[in-house]
Every structure is written in C-alpha cells, then in structure tokens.
Amino acid sequence: xxxxxxxxxxxxxxxxxxxxxxxxxxxxxxxxxxxxxxxxxxxxxxxxxxxxxxxxxxxxxxxxxxxxxxxxxxxxxxxxxxxxxxxxxxxxxxxxxxxxxxxxxxxxxxxxxxxxxxxxxxxxxxxxxxxxxxxxxxxxxxxxxxxxxxxxxxxxxxxxxxxxxxxxxxxxxxxxxxxxxxxxxxxxxxxxxxxxxxxxxxxxxxxxxxxxxxxxxxxxxxxxxxxxxxxxxxxxxxxxxxxxxxxxxxxxxxxxxxxxxxxxxxxxxxxxxxxxxxxxxxxxxxxxxxxxxxxxxxxxxxxxxxxxxxxxxxxxxxxxxxxxxxxxxxxxxxxxxxxxxxxxxxxxxxxxxxxxxxxxxxxxxxxxxxx
Numbered sequence: 001x002x003x004x005x006x007x008x009x010x011x012x013x014x015x016x017x018x019x020x021x022x023x024x025x026x027x028x029x030x031x032x033x034x035x036x037x038x039x040x041x042x043x044x045x046x047x048x049x050x051x052x053x054x055x056x057x058x059x060x061x062x063x064x065x066x067x068x069x070x071x072x073x074x075x076x077x078x079x080x081x082x083x084x085x086x087x088x089x090x091x092x093x094x095x096x097x098x099x100x101x102x103x104x105x106x107x108x109x110x111x112x113x114x115x116x117x118x119x120x121x122x123x124x125x126x127x128x129x130x131x132x133x134x135x136x137x138x139x140x141x142x143x144x145x146x147x148x149x150x151x152x153x154x155x156x157x158x159x160x161x162x163x164x165x166x167x168x169x170x171x172x173x174x175x176x177x178x179x180x181x182x183x184x185x186x187x188x189x190x191x192x193x194x195x196x197x198x199x200x201x202x203x204x205x206x207x208x209x210x211x212x213x214x215x216x217x218x219x220x221x222x223x224x225x226x227x228x229x230x231x232x233x234x235x236x237x238x239x240x241x242x243x244x245x246x247x248x249x250x251x252x253x254x255x256x257x258x259x260x261x262x263x264x265x266x267x268x269x270x271x272x273x274x275x276x277x278x279x280x281x282x283x284x285x286x287x288x289x290x291x292x293x294x295x296x297x298x299x300x301x302x303x304x305x306x307x308x309x310x311x312x313x314x315x316x317x318x319x320x321x322x323x324x325x326x327x328x329x330x331x332x333x334x335x336x337x338x339x340x341x342x343x344x345x346x347x348x349x350x351x352x353x354x355x356x357x358x359x360x361x362x363x364x365x366x367x368x369x370x371x
Contacts, residue, residue, distance in 0.1 A: 001360060002030045004088040007057075008038035008075070008099025010048055011172075011286045014267065015094040015117060017052040018174035022352035028360060034082060036075045036099040037062040041238065047266045052175065059086065068098060068129050075102035083110060090359065093137065094118055094171070096130040096285075096306075101137050108140035115359060117171055119144035120151025121285075123306040127208070130285075131306070143362075145355050147289075148309040148344060168354040169346030172286055173293045177349035179268060186272035192233065192260060200230040200330075201273045202281040205237035209283050209301060209321070213247045220249050222301060222323040226281055227258035229330050233273060235265045279333045281326070288316045293347055295340070297333040299326060315341035 035057035061078040091107035094117040147170040244250040279297040291298035292314030310316035332338040
C-alpha cells in the first residue's frame with residue numbers, strides 16, 4: 001500500500017510527523033510526503049522538519065501566499081500534476097488549511113481514496129475559512145479520523161456514513177509525547193530571562209483578531225491587560241507582525257517592558273515555553289489541544305472553538321474578545337480558582353498507530369467501493 005501524506009502549514013508538520021514515524025515501522029506500507037509550500041517561510045519550515053525528524057519531501061510545490069481562492073487553486077493544479085508523476089493508493093490530509101481541502105478535492109476527483117485526520121471538528125462559524133475547509137474535506141473523504149467523540153455527532157448530522165468514522169485520538173499529542181523530553185532540555189526559558197511559571201505565553205494570528213485596525217487594537221489591549229499580571233512572551237506570526245506594523249501598533253508592544261516580542265519559534269522551544277508557563281493566551285486550535293495535554297491553563301481569545309473537548313474536559317477556557325474577560329480569567333488562574341482539566345480519552349500517544357491499523361485493514365474494501 002502506497003500512502004501519500006500532504007503538509008502545507010506548520011500545524012500539519014506536527015500531525016504528519018507522528019504518522020510517518022509510525023508508518024516507517026510497517027513493512028507493508030510505503031509513504032510519500034508532498035509539501036505544498038502554503039507556509040512559505042523556508043527557514044521556519046526547515047527548522048520544523050529538522051526538529052520533528054520529518055523526511056525531506058518527495059515533492060515540494062512551493063505555492064506560497066495569496067488569497068484563499070488563488071492559493072487553493074494553485075495547490076489543486078500543482079498537486080494534480082504531481083499525481084500524474086507519482087501514483088498512489090491513498091491520499092492522507094490533516095487539519096483544516098487550504099492545502100487540506102485542495103488536495104482532498106483533487107484526489108477525490110481522480111477516484112483516489114482520501115483519509116482525513118482530525119475530521120468532524122466544527123466551530124459553527126462559517127466566517128472562518130478553516131470551517132469551510134473542514135466541512136468540505138469531510139464530505140469527500142473515505143476515512144474520517146476523529147480526535148474526540150463529539151466529532152462523530154457532527155459528521156452524522158451532516159449525513160456521513162458511520163462506517164467511515166473512526167475515533168482514534170489526537171496525532172498532535174502523539175508528536176508532543178515523542179518530543180517532550182527533548183523540549184525539556186531547552187534553555188529557552190533561562191535565555192529569555194524568565195522565571196518558571198511566572199510568565200504567560202501568547203500566540204495570536206486569526207484574521208478576526210488582527211486583520212483590521214479595531215480588531216488589532218483590541219488584541220493589543222488584551223495583551224496589555226494580561227501583561228499587567230504576568231510577563232507575556234509573544235512569538236509573532238508573520239501576518240500578525242505585518243498587520244500590527246501596518247496599524248502602528250507593533251512598537252507599542254515592542255517597547256513594553258512586560259511583553260517579550262520574538263520571531264516565530266521552533267517546535268521544541270515553543271513546547272518548552274508552553275509547558276512551563278503559568279498560562280497560555282491564544283487563538284490557535286492546536287495550542288488549545290497541546291495545553292490540554294500538558295494540563296496548562298489556556299485562555300482562548302475567540303467567541304467559539306472547534307475543539308470543545310479542550311473546554312469540557314481540558315484546561316482551556318473560552319474568553320471571547322473582551323479584554324476585561326481576559327483579566328478576570330487570568331485572575332482566576334493565578335488565584336487558583338480556575339477549574340483544573342484532564343487529558344481526554346485516547347490522547348495517549350498512539351493515535352497514529354490506530355490510524356494505520358484501520359487503513360491497512362480496510363483499504364481494499366474502501367478502494368473497491370470508491371471505484
């Protein structure tokens with residue numbers, strides 16, 4: 001069986017790393033890796049590939065930035081051409097970025113079976129491009145691998161056959177388990193002059209939080225509110241940095257003695273900072289999951305989340321977009337009154353093994369039904 005895995009953005013790297021590592025132990029499985037280049041920061045991509053011990057991509061499409069439409073279209077055209085050169089039995093996509101949907105559509109139209117890892121997550125907010133990507137990818141996928149049981153409810157409500165849905169756990173947590181000890185050897189906390197558990201780690205990049213001046217100003221105010229309580233370490237996503245600079249807000253954060261603005265960090269340094277933080281302030285879906293696995297308090301600066309289990313069971317709290325709510329939630333965490341979470345079911349580091357077991361045991365049946 002030949003499995004083609006697709007990555008396009010840094011969250012994809014973290015998820016696919018665990019799957020490829022598990023696949024390398026299966027003699028009956030061949031794998032190829034296609035990198036669409038949706039995240040086009042070559043240095044950061046190379047760092048993640050090195051730290052996660054990902055193999056060099058068999059194909060690099062290099063699509064780069066652009067509008068959602070143009071980026072999705074370029075991925076489709078180039079992935080289609082890549083499949084002309086390199087045949088496969090199955091295409092595996094992860095997450096909810098534009099590359100996920102684009103490659104799933106191409107494979108489905110070529111009658112190549114598709115497996116979607118992290119299926120069924122829903123925010124109920126169709127203004128988020130990722131929500132559209134999730135819904136459409138699930139509709140064309142043959143295997144839908146879920147991280148939490150409520151995801152299956154979402155899929156069944158959308159008419160997905162139960163036989164295609166498989167609850168396997170969370171591959172992102174597989175990678176966290178594999179690399180946590182290495183991350184603990186990092187001296188990043190000491191190099192930044194931080195005291196353990198005496199700082200907040202923040203990452204904010206969603207368009208709703210940074211892509212217009214009022215939203216960006218509100219985000220800066222929320223960071224400043226948090227910085228009144230803790231030093232805030234703020235690795236800036238390139239688009240966030242550009243927007244803050246455009247709105248004349250970047251210097252305000254850089255000049256603050258309570259905010260440590262940094263370039264984007266590698267996986268291991270970010271993981272080291274996350275584990276030792278008093279709390280994490282984010283709008284990232286993956287960070288909500290990682291903090292839950294580490295049982296670190298997380299405040300999510302959004303009105304909704306597609307990962308409800310991080311709230312109902314984990315250590316995450318949805319604070320909306322009001323800086324005053326951020327202040328109150330941070331005070332609860334620091335005062336010891338915030339609810340403690342637990343690690344969800346099957347977030348045990350073996351999701352990748354379960355996925356491959358299912359694919360190898362059922363691939364012939366699904367292939368014949370698709371054809």
